[in-house]
Amino acid sequence: MNKFWSKAVKRTEPYVPGEQLKDPNIIKLNTNENPYGPSPQVSRSIQTEMTQSLHLYPAPDADELRDQIGSYYKLDRDYIFTGNGSDEVLAFSFMAFFEEYTKIRFPAITYSFYPVYAKLFDIPYEEVPLKRDFTLAPEDFFGADGGVIIANPNAPTGLYLGVETIEEIVRNNPERVVIIDEAYIDFAPASAVSLVKRYPNLLIVRTMSKSRSLAGLRVGFAIGDPGLTEGLNRIKDSVNSYTIDRLAIVGATAAIKDEEYFQKTRQKIIDTREWIISELKKRGFHVLPSKANFIFVSHYKTSAASLYQRLKDSGFLVRHFQRPEIDHYLRITVGSDEQMTSFLDTLDSILPSASSTVRD
Amino acid sequence: MNKFWSKAVKRTEPYVPGEQLKDPNIIKLNTNENPYGPSPQVSRSIQTEMTQSLHLYPAPDADELRDQIGSYYKLDRDYIFTGNGSDEVLAFSFMAFFEEYTKIRFPAITYSFYPVYAKLFDIPYEEVPLKRDFTLAPEDFFGADGGVIIANPNAPTGLYLGVETIEEIVRNNPERVVIIDEAYIDFAPASAVSLVKRYPNLLIVRTMSKSRSLAGLRVGFAIGDPGLTEGLNRIKDSVNSYTIDRLAIVGATAAIKDEEYFQKTRQKIIDTREWIISELKKRGFHVLPSKANFIFVSHYKTSAASLYQRLKDSGFLVRHFQRPEIDHYLRITVGSDEQMTSFLDTLDSILPSASSTVRD
Structure with a gap:
């Protein structure tokens, strides 16, 4: 504690991101990165840009990128707000639409950055308990005092809510903003983006770090009514005029343009996910029905903590x-088939008589 | 005004950055960019990085870059905080060290982003009047209730305060943080960075957009006591774990390493500045004694507004x-010798019998 800190610093409880080990031999299945790398068009675009204009400021509103995203979702540019990763977009959204003194709601088990934002901005919150199977009751989120934020698919469970359920929650909070954090939606059946034109209180937040394989480039965006994106712009333009650099703007634009590559790699990850789920079930794991690029699993014989450590050693x-409600679970990113085959081999050597255990 | 906006959005008065025209034939002397482009090492480093790891998150604390900056200033890494441009670093600094209800002070004429931050975070402020020649009285900043922020050299005047003056202000605010925004210090005689080890309340903020020619890459940093940088980290880690992307980290690191290129281009700009100042004086301009990479000028015969428009047309x-105290001035970025020669030629064709007017 330093005597110069503001009350805001004092009340923070900063988020701790997943480990980034420097050892290149470690296979990282801990931060839901994409094993395939971005579209080859991305580095081509960056190549061109970097030789020309690094000395000039980027376009403050990243119009080129917003146009590309807008045209992808068949929406005008005004429906799109872009930022430095979905984390920054979420932070700006908390500032723009949630308030001191009015309690927001989010699931008790979800992305652990939500309470971090709430503490920083002094927004009271209610963590709504999930059912024992980690599903949520939509009506628990109706009529929230200060607003709602829900990750869909949820993290770290991977559980997915259909568009009708999202619509029910949005419709039952007509005076408050409902944020749907769709970081993993490209691995799931359907996005709620189809609802934004009908609900001026719905804000969808996306990242290019997962399905577009650009975690290293820091690009996220929000989709919502122009009234909401204008609110976000007012916050952004009071913090930092240019949050996305020139290389990230052209790289992200190129990634959105390459639909074929996107569909191919997205489908590969979904296929690998389904395969690894069935393989883990054969080995005695309880696996939640994930619609994300990760799975949430526990083993009937081995504690998650010890399995985590033994996997790391391998x-x-x-x-x-390390939260009591979920500390018997591990979250595992879906890597490439090759990585997951090697992961299964390692598991088989770690688990007690694992390869012969069949239990679903 | 949208009914879903928070009080924070409603009280914002967003910053409006300098125009970024798309016409490549326009010579941009409006946002203090560097005409020389970054060190060639920058694109080499980016080239290597982008083929390998765009799918992986960056290092959250940009250790590689902080080590490089630290070693440049002979300080431990803990004295360095990095962010997405100095604008973001400033925003985090306002949040971390300034408070509601205690008034901060800054000069009445300075970087117009300071009141924007203050409004967003609801921090009261006092704009301290400058003297008629735009200089400040150091004692006006002693014992500030809530803290002090001063740009040195100041913008848009270009006026510079010596290290002893900065030290006086820092020493006379022992209970409050004094932020010195040194965006343009590399074009001036000396930085106050030599004071950080002695004053735990001094925070120096820097950008790589100007002297390092990386406006397109979005990298800024702060130098201060580890108690202060820890406060900044707590804010950052409550907003966005990774504010600088992989390409920006390696690019900025490469730029700091290339000392020879830095010294050469920095000196060129200083030389051009001195030359253009003398040329403009010959043409009847009043020119403030700038120590930045821009000059602040007014003409005894021609209004700034009309000169602005005629230059733009050319x-x-x-x-x-457009502020009454300074609306008879223009701020002109120091470009390359070639750009400034062409600028002078254009001026000569615009100004009333300009080339023959000699007046200092």
Whole structure:
């Protein structure tokens, strides 16, 4: 504690991101990165841009990128707000639409950055308990005092809510903003983006770090009524005029343009996910029905903490959350088939008589 | 005004950055960009990085870059905080060290982003009047209730305060943080960075957009006591774990390493500045003694507004601030010798019998 800190600093409880190990031999299955890398068009675009204009400021509103995203979703540019990763977009959204003194709601088990934002901006919140199977009751989110934020698919469970359920929640909060954090939606059946034209209180937040494989480039965006995106712009333009650099703007634009590559790699990850789920079930794991690029699993015989450690010792980094409700689970990113085959081999050598255990 | 906006959005008065025209034939002398482009090492580093790791998150604390900056200033990494341009670093600094209800002070004429931050975070402020020659009285900043922020050299005047003056102000605010925004210090005689080890309340903010020619890459940093940088980290880690992308980290690191290129281009700009100042004086301009990479000028015969427009019509974009105290001035970025020669030629064709007017 430093005597110069403001009350805001004092009340923070900063987020701790997943480990980034420097050892290149470690297979990282802990931060839901994409094993395939971005479209080859991305580096081509960056190549051109970097030789010309690094000395000039970027376009403050990233119009080129917003146009591309807008045209992808068949929406005008005004429906699109872009930022430095979905984390920054979420932070700006908390500032723009949630308030001191009015309690917002989010699921008790979800992306652990939400309470971090709430603490920083002094926004009271209610963590709505999930059912034992980690599903949520939509009516628990109706009529929230200060607004709602829900990750769909949820993290770290991977559970997905259909568009009708999202619509029910949005419709039952007509005076408050409902934020749907769709970081993983490209691995799931359908996005709620189809609702934004009908609901001026719905804000969808997206990242290019997962399905577009650009975690290293820091680009996220929000989709919502122009009234909401204008609110976000007012916050952004009071913090930092240019949050996305020139290389990120052209790289992200190129990634959105390459639909074929996107569909191919997205489908590969979905296929690998389904395969790894069935393989893990054969090995005695309980696996939640994930619609994301990660799975949330527990093993009937082995504690998650010890499995985490033994996997790490064997060169695989997965995520273990030390919270009582979920500390018997591990979150494992879906890597490439090759990585997951090697992961299964390692598991088989670690688990007690694992390869012969069949239990679903 | 949208009914979903928070009080924070409602009280914002967003910053409006200098125009970014798309016409490549316009010579931009309006946002203090560097005409020389970054060190060639920058694109080499980016080239290597982008083929390998765009799908992986960056290092959250940009250790590689902080180590490089630290070693440049002979300080431990803990004295360095990095962010997405100095604008973001300033925003985090306002949040971390300034408070509601205690008034901060800054000069009445300075970087117009300071009141924007203050409004967003609801921090009261006092704009301290400058003398008629735009200089400040250091004692006006002693014992500030809530803290002090001063740009040195100041913008848009270009006026510079010596290290002893900065030290006086810092020493006379022992209970409050004094932020010195050194965006343009590399074009001036000396930085106050030599004071950070002695004053735990001094925070120096820097950008790589100007002297390092990386406006397109979005990298800024702060130098201060580890108690202060920890406060900044707590804010950052409550907003966005990774504010600088992989390409920006390696690019900025490469730029700091290339000392020879830095010294050469920095000196060129200083030389051009001195030359253009003398040329403009010959043409009847009043020119403030700038120590930045821009000059602040007024003409005894021609209004700034009309000169701004006529320069724009002739292909030169400069900055005109529509504030009564300074609306008879133009801020002109120091470009390359070639750009400035062409700028002078254009001026000569615009100004009333300008080339023959000699007046200092």
